[in-house]
Amino acid sequence: MSARGPTTFNPLAAAGTALDTPLARILAERIQVEGPMTFRDWMDACLYHPEHGYYRSGRPTVGRDGDFLTSPEVHPLFGAAVGHVAASLWRSLGRPNRFRIAEVGPGSGALAESILRHVSADEPELAEVIGYTLVEPDQRAAESPQQRLASFRGVKTSSDLSRLQAEHQLVVANELLDAIPVHLLCFGNGRWRERYVNQTPERGFHFISGEPSSERLLAPLREVTPAEGQLVEVAPQRGEIVSSLRGALAERGLLLLFDYGYTRDRLYAPWRRDGTLMTFRRHVPGDDPLAHPGEQDITAHIDIDQVHDAARTAGLYALPVLNQSEWLHRLGAAVLPAVAEAQSDTSAYLAARRAAETLTDPAGLGRVAVIGLSRGELPPLPGWETA
Ligand SMILES: C[S@@+](CC[C@H](N)C(=O)[O-])C[C@H]1O[C@@H](n2cnc3c(N)ncnc32)[C@H](O)[C@@H]1O
Helix, strand or coil: CCCCCCCCCCHHHCCCCCCCCHHHHHHHHHHHHHCCEEHHHHHHHHHHCCCCCCCCCCCCCECCCCCECCHHHHCHHHHHHHHHHHHHHHHHCCCCCCEEEEEECCCCCHHHHHHHHHHHHHCHHHHHHEEEEEECCCHHHHHHHHHHCCCCCCEEEECCHHHCCCCEEEEEEECCHHHCCCEEEEEECCEEEEEEEEEECCCEEEEEEECCCCHHHHHHHCCCCCCCCCEEEECHHHHHHHHHHHHCEEEEEEEEEEECEECHHHHCCCCCCCCCCEEEECCEEECCCCCCCCCCEEECCEEHHHHHHHHHHCCCEECCCEEHHHHHHHCHHHHHHHHHHHCCCHHHHHHHHHHHHHHCCCCCHHHCEEEEEEECCCCCCCCCCCC
């Protein structure tokens, strides 16, 4: 089983050739009519085409039956830790008689279920007043978390992040931003050029270079000293999403994001010549983002400075960034009751122990960045008290 770890390949060296999926035929036709497309548009279609996109096709994506593992899919320990933060936030806000959580991109509903279970067991008074909104644009994708959470009260679904009211004390998203489409840029002869996807009968899908499709793609690269041939990913859309997430926060509230990513100096360091783009199919990392359109995951690490800049512009205060390993170790007390409960059954206990190792693995999920952004003044939260 694989979490989405580091990459060691150059995606530009790869090119899919076969029109082996329904989406491949649609995209080949589109390129014939409209010409080469930005990699952002390619990735957007591959992940979010309404019928054939990876996250829209109705097939399992994350989890053991899917293509890669996310933290909520590993074990409820992860959700227990988030639930512990939620309970602390509720208490520090004076135990309001309505506490709203929005989760954006809820996948299978595993995170929501473990947060709600933890809160019911640990803070029953909060469980009585919780409202939990799943933000999932795709109706078919929303069905599985809705069914999974049917026994909890106060759960509803919204299809559009930008329509949420500014009333949520906690907005949480796991691996949302690293699934947002990226532009690819490559440095050569003193300037950045953008990579576009082209298709011909002889070469199949392949990359070609051109002028950047927009000047704003270059903004995060101004301070960067790139190596010749360096490849980077840039995604202005992620900043816009952070602004929308902020729009859902109440006057005092916390935005909690978990994503693979680095600060800009590390993300665009000259030694990271091949960028961070990677694919996943049946738990195997792949090296060709042009292969099997719509039938494999494509992801790229986030620029943590971009998230912080967008958050500050939107009036949020950035808590120190932690990695998931540090954060979970600090929250041990919250996680322990779940393990202790499992102790009555040896195999469950051992599974929880193994899960804790997986969730804190410094080469895997333990590397995930935990980004806390607060609106209004909040007291120190569990995980950050000593940060
Ligand atoms: C890598 S998956 C993570 C799923 C889940 N959070 C987990 O950890 O298992 C990324 C999810 O973000 C969702 N997503 C992308 N853009 C979104 C948006 N604008 N609003 C809500 N969800 C979105 C995708 O549909 C996909 O389900």
